[in-house]
Amino acid sequence: MIHILVAEDDAHIRELLRYYLQKEGYVLFEAEDGQMASNILEREHIHLAVVDIMMPNKNGYELCEEIRKYYDLPVIILTAKDQLLDKERGFSAGTDDYLVKPFEPKELLFRIKALLRRYQIVSSENIVLKHTIIDRKSYEVRCNEKTVMLPLKEFELLAQLASYPGRTFTREQLIELIWGPSFEGDARTIDVHIKRLRERFSKRTDDFVITTVRGMGYKLEVK
Template sequence: MATILVVDDDASIREFVSLFLQQEFFLVKEASDGQEALEIAEEHEIDLAIIDIMLPKVDGWELCKEFRKLYDFPILMLTAKGETVQKIKGFNLGADDYMVKPFEPLELLVRLKALLRRYQINQSQTVQIGEFWMDKNTFKVALEKNSYDLPLKEFNLLYKLAEAPGRTFTREQLIDSIWGIHFSGNDRTLDVHINRLRERFKEQTYFQIKTIRGLGYRLEVLK
């Protein structure tokens, strides 16, 4: 049974989310501020954190950054701040998903379960989507009965997207992860690699790499 940490200074929101998740057989820990959330995470094994941005003591931005430094569980930001610039900041700090209040409880549940599944995939060195398969240890790529030899940067880029299907990665995150923070090229390099991957796998029906305007890219499962 997964343990979910709900961090919000609004007691009614915490109670509503907690009761809903408990009905779905999750264990729930609650924190009313960022400092309390850090203390709970230190004392208990947390599988996923749902955090607001406007928190006392340690705000959601700083909390997300600290969680990402210390732990490997997924983070879902649930906040009233819905501007694109706020979402980009959240993703850059390490959030895995971002929902804007008011929200639909069933959508929250679907996203939460998707993050938990994604996290389990991330613990291994292989990803599989239908008959598409990648092995990070051997750099092998297989699609149905065919194998592919990808250039290293293309492999790492596709693996990064495929290990977290449905997650939006900002352009900055992808460039830093694949080319390094000291990369001196331009954004066009990322676009070229994305287009090459799309061309290589344009005939398959298991996934697509989608452009998220103003943010970056994500890989979506088709079936």
């Protein structure tokens, strides 16, 4: 059974989501503020979190950052805000997806199912993108049955993006994930490595593309 946490201070929205999520067979855990959501995360095995930004005690950005630090699960942020800066802050906090109120419950269901599929990829040693296989054990990429050897940082960057197709990572997040918090270079390092990856694979395969998300960072999309 899939356990979903809904952290939302609006009782009407919680009731609406309860109806649709339980109808789909999901087990629902509800929190009316950020601190209650944190308590649920500590005691329950949650597979995905739907998080409102404006909540008492702990807002959605703070809760999302906490989830990224201590748990490995997808997050969808719900908000009435539709400004680029709010989206940027949400992705910087580590959200996987972003849905603006008012929204159609069925659209949220589509996004939940897509994220659950993506996160199943992460548990495997092999990341499969159609005819491209990224082997995290041997550090090899097999592309149309031909092996491509990459420098370590390029491989780690590709594997990180490919583990979460469709998720936007900021340059700062990628620096910390791949090079570590003590790295003394700047974000242009990411741009250089992304350029090299694009050059290596653009003529080899059309299984995936690494897309620039303007003002935010990068994401890998499976074609």
